[in-house]
Amino acid sequence: xxxxxxxxxxxxxxxxxxxxxxxxxxxxxxxxxxxxxxxxxxxxxxxxxxxxxxxxxxxxxxxxxxxxxxxxxxxxxxxxxxxxxxxxxxxxxxxxxxxxxxxxxxxxxxxxxxxxxxxxxxxxxxxxxxxxxxxxxxxxxxxxxxxxxxxxxxxxxxxxxxxxxxxxxxxxxxxxxxxxxxxxxxxxxxxxxxxxxxxxxxxxxxxxxxxxxxxxxxxxxxxxxxxxxxxxxxxxxxxxxxxxxxxxxxxxxxxxxxxxxxxxxxxxxxxxxxxxxxxxxxxxxxxxxxxxxxxxxxxxxxxxxxxxxxxxxxxxxxxxxxxxxxxxxxxxxxxxxxxxxxxxxxxxxxxxxxxxxxxxxxxxxxxxxxxxxxxxxxxxxxxxxxxxxxxxxxxxxxxxxxxxxxxxxxxxxxxxxxxxxxxxxxxxxxxxxxxxxxxxxxxxxxxxxxxxxxxxxxxxxxxxxxxxxxxxxxxxxxxxxxxxxxxxxxxxxxxxxxxxxxxxxxxxxxxxxxxxxxxxxxxxxxxxxxxxxxxxxxxxxxxxxxxxxxxxxxxxxxxxxxxxxxxxxxxxxxxxxxxxxxxxxx
Amino acid sequence: xxxxxxxxxxxxxxxxxxxxxxxxxxxxxxxxxxxxxxxxxxxxxxxxxxxxxxxxxxxxxxxxxxxxxxxxxxxxxxxxxxxxxxxxxxxxxxxxxxxxxxxxxxxxxxxxxxxxxxxxxxxxxxxxxxxxxxxxxxxxxxxxxxxxxxxxxxxxxxxxxxxxxxxxxxxxxxxxxxxxxxxxxxxxxxxxxxxxxxxxxxxxxxxxxxxxxxxxxxxxxxxxxxxxxxxxxxxxxxxxxxxxxxxxxxxxxxxxxxxxxxxxxxxxxxxxxxx
Numbered sequence: 001x002x003x004x005x006x007x008x009x010x011x012x013x014x015x016x017x018x019x020x021x022x023x024x025x026x027x028x029x030x031x032x033x034x035x036x037x038x039x040x041x042x043x044x045x046x047x048x049x050x051x052x053x054x055x056x057x058x059x060x061x062x063x064x065x066x067x068x069x070x071x072x073x074x075x076x077x078x079x080x081x082x083x084x085x086x087x088x089x090x091x092x093x094x095x096x097x098x099x100x101x102x103x104x105x106x107x108x109x110x111x112x113x114x115x116x117x118x119x120x121x122x123x124x125x126x127x128x129x130x131x132x133x134x135x136x137x138x139x140x141x142x143x144x145x146x147x148x149x150x151x152x153x154x155x156x157x158x159x160x161x162x163x164x165x166x167x168x169x170x171x172x173x174x175x176x177x178x179x180x181x182x183x184x185x186x187x188x189x190x191x192x193x194x195x196x197x198x199x200x201x202x203x204x205x206x207x208x209x210x211x212x213x214x215x216x217x218x219x220x221x222x223x224x225x226x227x228x229x230x231x232x233x234x235x236x237x238x239x240x241x242x243x244x245x246x247x248x249x250x251x252x253x254x255x256x257x258x259x260x261x262x263x264x265x266x267x268x269x270x271x272x273x274x275x276x277x278x279x280x281x282x283x284x285x286x287x288x289x290x291x292x293x294x295x296x297x298x299x300x301x302x303x304x305x306x307x308x309x310x311x312x313x314x315x316x317x318x319x320x321x322x323x324x325x326x327x328x329x330x331x332x333x334x335x336x337x338x339x340x341x342x343x344x345x346x347x348x349x350x351x352x353x354x355x356x357x358x359x360x361x362x363x364x365x366x367x368x369x370x371x372x373x374x375x376x377x378x379x380x381x382x383x384x385x386x387x388x389x390x391x392x393x394x395x396x397x398x399x400x401x402x403x404x405x406x407x408x409x410x411x412x413x414x415x416x417x418x419x420x421x422x423x424x425x426x427x428x429x430x431x432x433x434x435x436x437x438x439x440x441x442x443x444x445x446x447x448x449x450x451x452x453x454x455x456x457x458x459x460x461x462x463x464x465x466x467x468x469x470x471x472x473x474x475x476x477x478x479x480x481x482x483x484x485x486x487x488x489x490x491x492x493x494x495x496x497x498x499x500x501x502x503x504x505x506x507x508x509x510x511x512x513x514x515x516x517x518x519x520x521x522x523x524x525x526x527x528x529x530x531x532x533x534x535x536x537x538x539x540x541x542x543x544x545x546x547x548x549x550x551x552x553x554x555x556x557x558x559x560x561x562x563x564x565x566x567x568x569x570x571x572x573x574x575x576x577x578x579x580x581x582x583x584x585x586x
Numbered sequence: 587x588x589x590x591x592x593x594x595x596x597x598x599x600x601x602x603x604x605x606x607x608x609x610x611x612x613x614x615x616x617x618x619x620x621x622x623x624x625x626x627x628x629x630x631x632x633x634x635x636x637x638x639x640x641x642x643x644x645x646x647x648x649x650x651x652x653x654x655x656x657x658x659x660x661x662x663x664x665x666x667x668x669x670x671x672x673x674x675x676x677x678x679x680x681x682x683x684x685x686x687x688x689x690x691x692x693x694x695x696x697x698x699x700x701x702x703x704x705x706x707x708x709x710x711x712x713x714x715x716x717x718x719x720x721x722x723x724x725x726x727x728x729x730x731x732x733x734x735x736x737x738x739x740x741x742x743x744x745x746x747x748x749x750x751x752x753x754x755x756x757x758x759x760x761x762x763x764x765x766x767x768x769x770x771x772x773x774x775x776x777x778x779x780x781x782x783x784x785x786x787x788x789x790x791x792x793x794x795x796x797x798x799x800x801x802x803x804x805x806x807x808x809x810x811x812x813x814x815x816x817x818x819x820x821x822x823x824x825x826x827x828x829x830x831x832x833x834x835x836x837x838x839x840x841x842x843x844x845x846x847x848x849x850x851x852x853x854x855x856x857x858x859x860x861x
Contacts, residue, residue, distance in 0.1 A: 055806075058810055060806060060809060060810065082812050082814065085809070085810055085811070085812045086812055089810070089811075090807075090810040092803065092806070092807055092810075094800075094803060096755055096800070097799075097800045097803035097804050097807065098803070098804070098807040099751065100747075100748060100751060100804070100807075100808060101719055101747065101751055102717075102718060102719060102747075102750060102751045103717065103719055105822065106719055106822060106823075109821075109822035110808075110811055110813070111811035111812055112820075112822075113819050113820050113821060113822060114811060114812040114813050114814065114819060115812055116818040116819060116820050117820055118820060119820055119821065119822065119824050122820065122821075122822045123822065126822065140598075142754075143751075144751075144754040144755055144758075155807075158811060159810075159811065162811065162812065350765065353769055355765050355768060355769060378771075381768070381769065381771050382771060385769070386766075386769040387769075388762060388765070388766045388769070391766065393763075393792055393795075393796055394763055394766040394767065394788075394792050395792065396787065396788050396791035396792050396795075406767075406770055406771075406772075406788065407770040407771050410770060410771030410772055410773070411771055441795070455770060456769070456770060459770065459771065
């Protein structure tokens with residue numbers, strides 16, 4: 001008999017509907033078992049019910065039908081609630097909204113304090129938890145001065161201080177940069193090695209790869225369950241569920257379809273390279289560069305000249321956020337702006353439409369200094385559009401239409417022109433006109449995001465800058481936003497500057513990449529040029545796409561594969577060439 | 587710009603004053619304020635001022651920082667001084683139009699100003715040298731007898747510490763929302779007062795919505811960490827009176843007694859003018 005940390009039996013749940021409305025089932029007959037000591041991943045698109053499911057594990061929500069057992073305790077038994085929550089800790093998405101105190105160690109002590117643990121033991125638990133997440137040196141710091149990744153580690157420590165037997169991470173990596181995510185994944189591995197049951201709810205397929213078991217949710221039901229190998233052998237099903245498979249699996253499945261005789265159970269980078277190498281007996285040398293996306297020529301529309309910005313000048317807090325940065329932006333370019341947290345990306349992009357005035361240097365828009373007069377600044381605001389991170393948090397109007405119209409109205413356009421702009425912008429982001437009179441707050445997260453982007457597109461900017469436009473969305477949502485943005489570029493010839501943490505995304509869309517580190521521009525070039533400098537990227541807290549890593553592993557295994565690869569498609573074509581004409585051998 | 591607000595600012599340190607129990611510091615400030623209000627002579631004000639100077643020196647807080655704390659109420663001080671100086675009846679020194687400066691007035695004005703300045707500075711010294719969390723802990727502990735009367739003392743203290751925790755977060759968020767709306771062409775500093783008020787909507791609505799969302803998420807996170815009210819809670823930092831706390835309280839009590847004894851020494855006071 002298997003020993004379960006969490007077990008649900010015919011779990012059904014709905015939120016109390018508004019009067020006169022039928023309840024909508026968020027969860028329906030969910031029967032899952034999460035084994036003790038294992039690492040289980042729960043996947044599912046936005047709105048599939050996975051977070052609601054997690055909230056049943058520690059009695060935050062109680063089943064309307066069926067039963068949930070946490071370590072054998074029925075969550076409906078109120079007398080057991082505290083025991084359940086102690087045994088089953090939960091970490092949430094937004095680190096800011098989990099931290100109670102403005103001193104790190106006081107925050108970590110919060111749960112043991114609630115449990116009435118004696119003072120001396122609280123001290124031990126707090127120190128132990130902070131050491132586990134590698135934040136002991138920060139114990140007397142104020143949380144609001146830490147990075148997102150560090151804050152999330154504090155939140156995890158706050159849960160570990162309860163010494164739980166199981167920790168549930170509810171999209172706890174969604175808001176973090178690659179370094180922060182890697183740190184959390186590292187903590188998860190250590191917890192599992194220490195015998196703690198781990199449940200991770202995520203959109204990132206590469207995180208699911210290291211799980212012992214995957215559960216896939218769709219429309220409130222558990223639709224697939226099995227090992228990562230089992231689950232990722234259903235790429236078509238995953239796609240129809242708004243998910244995807246890791247790039248390794250994509251490559252192997254693609255090769256398999258092209259008649260390659262290859263082992264199909266490889267999911268990690270090295271397994272994948274091993275499988276590919278094993279399938280090629282007599283390699284033909286290949287040295288093809290991945291074709292660059294068309295790089296637009298012409299006069300620069302935006303030109304950044306020797307930009308430097310210093311915060312809190314002449315105070316003890318003085319900090320130079322960007323230093324001597326210069327680059328030109330041409331129409332039709334798609335620039336991926338990369339850099340770790342604190343590299344100066346946000347400060348840089350806020351200069352481009354004049355929200356921040358440079359300490360020295362200039363920003364020229366069609367040759368005119370945007371800070372030279374009030375009028376040129378106003379022009380810059382509408383010609384250079386800036387979409388902040390999580391733009392849906394800035395929606396404020398009663399209707400979708402009015403919210404999108406806010407920008408054009410501020411541009412003092414005629415009513416007719418405003419109307420046209422709103423309709424065009426909505427079309428670009430795939431928002432139907434039937435939603436125009438709806439309240440933006442009633443819509444789904446993905447829809448809100450697109451409406452907020454439409455609010456900036458409606459100003460018809462010639463340069464559209466977006467800070468992590470895909471953050472927190474599921475794979476289908478990410479693809480959709482990217483398609484929308486590229487359509488805007490194709491139709492209007494605008495330049496796009498996209499700040500992103502995802503190298504795979506950057507590899508897919510960028511015609512050019514700019515890398516910042518500690519406020520300085522350290523790379524600026526074609527994707528192939530930037531990705532070829534893998535070690536340097538890693539030294540500044542970035543990484544390279546999975547395809548680049550697989551290619552490197554193949555070269556290590558002695559395959560004559562030249563050039564730099566960064567998309568799975570092109571790597572696959574080159575691997576097929578490696579194999580030579582005889583597709584049947586091996 | 588919003589970052590410059592020094593609401594309850596705390597300057598971390600490890601001096602004798604920093605290490606005092608927060609309850610001691612709160613009690614001392616209360617006694618100090620009482621002493622200020624019964625202080626009516628040059629001698630007593632000198633005692634009060636030297637106490638503050640001693641505290642500031644031990645706590646290694648810069649006097650310039652402390653002077654800044656008075657700036658917001660400078661207007662009130664000037665007004666008090668002017669009114670008292672010119673409208674107190676007594677022996678005239680100088681007269682101009684309807685204003686008559688009297689010896690008594692000058693003296694009263696000086697005392698009033700000293701009282702206000704010392705009052706503000708001593709209160710600020712409390713927040714400068716006590717972390718907000720210690721301050722709330724101290725208040726909760728001092729008010730705990732009221733729990734028996736059914737007052738929600740723990741809940742109030744918890745609310746206060748959460749509010750303090752979220753002030754920087756909300757300031758940052760406000761700035762971000764302002765920038766985002768500016769990027770959409772919003773202007774906050776032009777037009778009539780009504781225009782300006784209306785221009786605040788695109789900031790306030792998202793800010794409110796986000797605060798509710800944060801409150802909701804925080805409540806869930808707190809419940810997940812077994813929060814169930816103040817009952818049976820223990821503390822990482824238990825408050826404990828030590829030798830220096832008793833010493834500090836004794837010094838303050840001594841000062842209070844001397845103020846009471848010496849209040850009529852030297853000359854007439856503000857309260858009782860026996861001319």
